[in-house]
Amino acid sequence: MTTFEHPWGQLTLQRWPLRRNEPLQAWDNADLYLLNTLKARAAGPLTLVVNDQQGALALAASQHGPVISSGDSFLASRAQVHNCDLNGLPEQGAPLWPFDNLPESPDQVIMRVPKSLALLEWQLQWLSEQLARGTPVWLAGMDKHLPRQLVPLMQQYLGNGRAELGWKKARLFTASAPGERLAVAPYPTEVEGPMGPLTVHAGVFAQQQLDIGARFFLAHIPSNLPPGAKVADLGCGNGVIGLALLQACPDSHLVFCDESWLALQSARDNVARYCPESDSEFYLGDGLAGHDERFDLILLNPPFHDGHVVGDHVARRLFRQSKQALNVGGELRVIGNRHLGYHKLLGKLFGKVEVLGSNQKFVVWRCM
Structure with missing residues (x-):
């Protein structure tokens, strides 16, 4: 838990999901x-906030005026709700997910530069279509995480853009909205899968080709589950x-789960293409x-990146959830x-852990 001093006061912020002895704070100098x-x-x-990470931007900006928040991450939206409650602030309203239209035209945009260059491109195109001409757009990120192509991409999709001075290892980029779409982002892409081409929306892992881990995992998917297996x-x-x-x-009942709205939309599109009659559902969380629901089988290829943070904390959380969610x-x-x-x-966590397959x-x- 950290105290965040911002231009209109201060907030108590926690990273979410909560974990013991959290080593990271819930904001950085790019937010400030x-x-x-x-x-x-x-x-x-009225401010549009894009890619807020833990609620620091939306909650502080709400002290200036009304806020609309947009992004792709369920965890980020849940962090905002948690920190809103922690500070006794009124609810900020439901987030805008990708493909949603703005309910009203904001006066300005503050945006964290996302890790994914593909997601950045797609969001810049979305802003060009959604914003009134001349709306100021301000982007920021920490120097070590910024893509070299940022200004050219702003110029491509917004028609203008420039880098401003660095400040405490963060940098600001400014532009104004063109009021129309100037360029088309090349997303979604398609990658070749074992059943045919797969739709991959912007920012989803393995944008250009099926990753080698998934290819290896496919060889170890069971083929003899009883009808109705969950x-x-x-x-x-x-x-x-x-x-x-x-x-x-x-005949299985399949639940596709992800914290990324665009990942889940990719799965929806691919199920509609290849298994439209299947008993499937999609869970954003x-x-x-x-x-x-409890399951007879859980299939998991856990990420070891959480944004720019590398570690096993996401895998640990998913392992614990899996243990709790399995049927006897x-x-x-x-x-x-x-x-x-x-x-x-x-x-x-599990009484029995055996190797089904391995390579270099x-x-x-x-695990059972």
Whole structure:
């Protein structure tokens, strides 16, 4: 828990999901740079906040005027709700997910530069279509995370853009909206999967080709589940693993789960293309948290990146959720890079952990 001093006061902020002895604070100097800019240059009261990470931007900007918040991450939206409650602030309203239209025209935009260059392109195109001509757009990020192509991309999609001075290892970029679409972002892309081309929306993992981990995992998907078996594709991405299960066991009930709205939309599109009659559902959330169903099989290819943060904390959380969500006799099948040593974590949770397959880079475990 940290105290965030911003131009209109202070907030108590926590990173979410909560974890013990959290080493990271819930804001950084890029957030503060954007808020200082908002105070100094605001064109009016209504602010559109894009890619808020833990609620620092939206909650502080709400002290200036009304806020609309937009992004792709369920976890980020939930962090905002948590920190809103923590500070006794009124609810900010439901977030705008990708493809949503703005309910009204904002006076200015403050935007964190996302990690994914594809998501950045898509969002710049979205802003060009959604904003009134001349609306100021301010982007910021920490120097070590900024793409070199940022200004050229702003100029391509907004028609203008420039870098401003750096401040405390953060940098601000400014532009104004053109009021029309100037360029078309090349998303969604398609990658070749075992069943044919797969739709991959902007920012979803493996944008240009099916990743090698998923390819290896596909060889270890069961093909003999009983009819009606309940299966979760946890952290589904474009849905290729769950689709392979549906093709092998078409009578299964499959829940595709992800915290990315665009990942889940990719899975929806691909299921509609290849398994339109399947018994499938799509769950946007923190893994399986809040989902009441229990499963006979959970398939998991856990990420080891959480934004720009590298670590096993996401995998640990998903392993615990999987243990709690399995039926008696159910199993978790999980793939991981060999060097990550997930078998040590899994062995603390499951009574039986066995290797189903391995190569020089990956291991697939069966956990019961």
